[in-house]
Amino acid sequence: MNKFDCIYLDYNATAPILPAVADCMAEAMKRHPSNASSMHRYGQQAKKLMTHSRQILASHIDCPPEYIIFTSGGTEANNMALKGYDWDHVILSSIEHDSIFKSHLNPTLIPVDSQGLVNMEELKKELEKIQGKILVSIIYANNETGVIQSIQKIADIVHHYGGLLHIDAAQALGKIPFSFKETRADMATLCFHKIGGPIGVGALVVKESVPLSALLNGGGQERNRRSGTENIPAILGIEETLKSICFDEMNKRQKWHLEMETAMEKLLKAHGDTPYIFSKQANRLPNITTIALSGLENVTQVINLDLAGFAVSMGSACSSGRVKKISRPLQGICQNDVLAQSSIRISTGWDTKETDLRDFFNAWKKLYLLSKKKVKDDTAA
Amino acid sequence: MTQLHKKLIYLDYQSTTPCDPRVVEAMMPCFADIYGNPHSRNHGFGWDAEEAVEKGRQQVADIIGASSKEIIFTSGATEANNLALKGTLDFYGDKKNHIITCTTEHKCVLDTCRILEQKGFKITYLPVQKNGLVDLNKLEEAMTDKTLLVSIMAVHNEIGVIQPLKEIGALCRKKGVFFHTDAAQAVGKIPLDVNEMNIDLMSISGHKLYGPKGIGALYVRRKPRVRVLAQINGGGQERGMRSGTLSPALCAGFGKACEIAQNEMAEENKKLMDLRIRFYDKIMKSLPQVYLNGDLDQRIAGNLNLSFAHVEGEGLMMGIKDLAVSSGSACTSASLEPSYVLKALGVGEDLAHTSLRIGIGRFTTKEEIDYAADNIIKAVNKLREMSPLWEMAQAGIDINSIEWAGH
Numbered sequence: 001m002n003k004f005d006c007i008y009l010d011y012n013a014t015a016p017i018l019p020a021v022a023d024c025m026a027e028a029m030k031r032h033p034s035n036a037s038s039m040h041r042y043g044q045q046a047k048k049l050m051t052h053s054r055q056i057l058a059s060h061i062d063c064p065p066e067y068i069i070f071t072s073g074g075t076e077a078n079n080m081a082l083k084g085y086d087w088d089h090v091i092l093s094s095i096e097h098d099s100i101f102k103s104h105l106n107p108t109l110i111p112v113d114s115q116g117l118v119n120m121e122e123l124k125k126e127l128e129k130i131q132g133k134i135l136v137s138i139i140y141a142n143n144e145t146g147v148i149q150s151i152q153k154i155a156d157i158v159h160h161y162g163g164l165l166h167i168d169a170a171q172a173l174g175k176i177p178f179s180f181k182e183t184r185a186d187m188a189t190l191c192f193h194k195i196g197g198p199i200g201v202g203a204l205v206v207k208e209s210v211p212l213s214a215l216l217n218g219g220g221q222e223r224n225r226r227s228g229t230e231n232i233p234a235i236l237g238i239e240e241t242l243k244s245i246c247f248d249e250m251n252k253r254q255k256w257h258l259e260m261e262t263a264m265e266k267l268l269k270a271h272g273d274t275p276y277i278f279s280k281q282a283n284r285l286p287n288i289t290t291i292a293l294s295g296l297e298n299v300t301q302v303i304n305l306d307l308a309g310f311a312v313s314m315g316s317a318c319s320s321g322r323v324k325k326i327s328r329p330l331q332g333i334c335q336n337d338v339l340a341q342s343s344i345r346i347s348t349g350w351d352t353k354e355t356d357l358r359d360f361f362n363a364w365k366k367l368y369l370l371s372k373k374k375v376k377d378d379t380a381a
Numbered sequence: 382m383t384q385l386h387k388k389l390i391y392l393d394y395q396s397t398t399p400c401d402p403r404v405v406e407a408m409m410p411c412f413a414d415i416y417g418n419p420h421s422r423n424h425g426f427g428w429d430a431e432e433a434v435e436k437g438r439q440q441v442a443d444i445i446g447a448s449s450k451e452i453i454f455t456s457g458a459t460e461a462n463n464l465a466l467k468g469t470l471d472f473y474g475d476k477k478n479h480i481i482t483c484t485t486e487h488k489c490v491l492d493t494c495r496i497l498e499q500k501g502f503k504i505t506y507l508p509v510q511k512n513g514l515v516d517l518n519k520l521e522e523a524m525t526d527k528t529l530l531v532s533i534m535a536v537h538n539e540i541g542v543i544q545p546l547k548e549i550g551a552l553c554r555k556k557g558v559f560f561h562t563d564a565a566q567a568v569g570k571i572p573l574d575v576n577e578m579n580i581d582l583m584s585i586s587g588h589k590l591y592g593p594k595g596i597g598a599l600y601v602r603r604k605p606r607v608r609v610l611a612q613i614n615g616g617g618q619e620r621g622m623r624s625g626t627l628s629p630a631l632c633a634g635f636g637k638a639c640e641i642a643q644n645e646m647a648e649e650n651k652k653l654m655d656l657r658i659r660f661y662d663k664i665m666k667s668l669p670q671v672y673l674n675g676d677l678d679q680r681i682a683g684n685l686n687l688s689f690a691h692v693e694g695e696g697l698m699m700g701i702k703d704l705a706v707s708s709g710s711a712c713t714s715a716s717l718e719p720s721y722v723l724k725a726l727g728v729g730e731d732l733a734h735t736s737l738r739i740g741i742g743r744f745t746t747k748e749e750i751d752y753a754a755d756n757i758i759k760a761v762n763k764l765r766e767m768s769p770l771w772e773m774a775q776a777g778i779d780i781n782s783i784e785w786a787g788h
Contacts, residue, residue: 013427025412040393
């Protein structure tokens with residue numbers, strides 16, 4: 001428990017930093033000044049540490065170290081992929097993160113099916129129509145429902161039509177086994193703070209065949225592809241974060257989520273309601289449940305659950321201040337404004353305990369029953 | 382002293398500064414208790430994170446006399462400079478398409494300008510005077526009715542000179558031109574006031590003032606309003622001007638660094654000036670033909686840039702291996718090209734090659750300064766003893782007049 005006396009279930013927004021990562025970064029900051037571009041020994045040492053971290057990350061995601069460009073985060077990496085070249089056509093899925101969606105003025109959107117999976121036929125149809133330099137950007141694992149795309153199939157289709165594929169893997173890294181090589185993508189965005197790593201650092205993985213130019217110009221760091229003094233403590237923090245990745249733990253959490261979902265479904269059915277869990281039938285991230293309570297607005301749910309001591313969210317954190325906005329990904333999947341606006345996201349991570357989800361379920365159940373009662377009372381009156 | 386011999390003495394404070402322990406301390410609570418994404422507005426975790434971010438923002442604003450609403454957090458000064466130049470041109474470029482900057486600006490301004498030139502915008506690269514300072518008359522002459530912005534760095538990263546900001550600001554205001562200044566090396570080193578100096582846009586770096594790396598800021602004036610189009614799009618954070626999840630820890634650390642600098646600047650500058658004078662006197666008394674690059678008076682306390690005649694540049698670096706100093710800006714020092722900045726001041730190639738930038742900072746001690754000066758004096762003397770050029774110069778031969786045989 002923390003000082004809020006509240007259980008944190010919003011890991012897909014950001015995770016608490018792993019103590020080992022915080023220590024490693026604090027240590028790095030205290031140690032000595034390190035500008036990896038300096039010629040002297042302090043600079044050389046910084047460069048050596050950075051090279052090592054880059055290699056560790058490269059071998060973790062199965063790509064050559066030269067592919068990795070460190071950025072300030074996932075948002076910058078996504079912007080870079082879309083803006084780093086004058087693409088003739090940019091194709092996106094309808095459930096992309098805002099940092100992709102808003103990085104291009106007129107992208108073509110490919111719809112997804114009821115589970116959130118990209119419609120491959122539509123993708124082919126679009127690709128058939130166009131020529132020139134084509135970029136397709138698809139979110140590998142969605143932040144709001146966790147749906148995981150069949151990325152290799154998408155890559156093969158895109159390549160068949162001569163396009164390049166960028167994947168936003170910000171939510172995938174550390175939650176599912178991720179090999180850049182196996183995805184067959186040409187670029188991938190990585191982000192580390194969703195799994196307990198530092199905020200303020202990310203990476204874009206870029207094959208050498210992609211003609212990408214820099215978004216930030218300057219000192220020519222990152223082999224001229226991203227200028228700015230390298231954030232050594234954070235880059236060391238990445239290395240430390242990768243050490244913590246454990247899929248057995250993930251599997252355990254997935255079991256908790258599935259158990260909770262079963263209980264939720266049972267409860268709803270017992271009261272004559274139809275449960276709606278987003279991307280339930282699809283291959284999904286192990287740490288997320290996004291469920292609708294139809295008739296109860298997500299704001300009301302989130303506030304009530306917060307009062308009950310649970311921090312959950314109603315979609316992506318970036319836009320969560322704007323209450324009226326309907327989540328584009330959720331809308332894209334369920335094609336139903338009301339449903340999209342009555343859904344909340346419960347996402348877990350390294351510091352979540354089994355009892356946390358059980359306790360959450362009880363609070364959620366209370367909220368649900370209360371709303372049922374209210375509806376009944378209202379109808380009676 | 383024996384301890385010092387083993388340790389590398391850090392005199393490269395313009396390249397980066399060590400994080401102040403008080404800064405790290407201020408960041409730790411963010412790591413320990415503050416979970417949340419500061420943009421999660423619907424639970425307490427997010428609120429707490431936002432509070433840390435906003436406190437940091439206020440501290441950054443305070444040190445330059447701005448309002449916290451005028452501070453846009455970025456990943457660093459490079460991004461801030463990119464945003465200032467590209468962001469304003471993207472917004473106003475169809476009406477005003479001309480930017481004036483200096484030949485001696487930091488790479489990230491020059492490189493950004495080059496990109497903008499390729500896009501069809503007009504850039505004037507103003508030469509500077511021999512002392513590194515901008516000639517205000519030339520600046521005024523360069524302005525046209527198409528001039529959108531003047532971008533001149535407040536304190537130079539290599540030669541430490543302080544530009545006449547107030548005068549430049551007044552001129553820009555008079556002419557209706559925006560004034561952007563890259564103040565990465567200035568914030569925390571000299572008093573700055575965006576209103577008094579009529580600064581419209583200012584880039585700030587965290588790690589140059591004993592704060593964390595990976596964070597910086599762009600000050601964007603609100604009255605009269607300056608518009609900047611976002612270069613990184615997404616969740617719409619930072620009032621739409623810069624998307625991306627902010628790190629509460631980095632914001633808190635950056636803010637703390639500004640607060641410390643603001644409180645201690647006056648005293649710290651006295652200390653640094655004493656050290657600098659001590660070092661400079663020692664060198665100048667012991668070595669002939671040492672030249673200072675950049676103005677001596679209009680200069681921050683913690684910087685010296687010296688050229689040593691008749692020594693060989695790489696030999697000099699090898700001779701002072703215990704000192705972490707830089708020859709030229711760190712960003713370009715990996716290439717053994719002489720500094721473009723010194724060239725722009727009219728420093729000859731030979732002297733540019735033998736220049737050292739001595740950056741003195743918060744943790745520099747008198748012992749380190751003495752050791753460094755002695756070390757440099759010894760190395761230069763040794764190199765000169767071996768140098769036929771030095772011998773000739775001693776014999777009164779003007780080396781520049783010699784016509785070398787081709788080979």
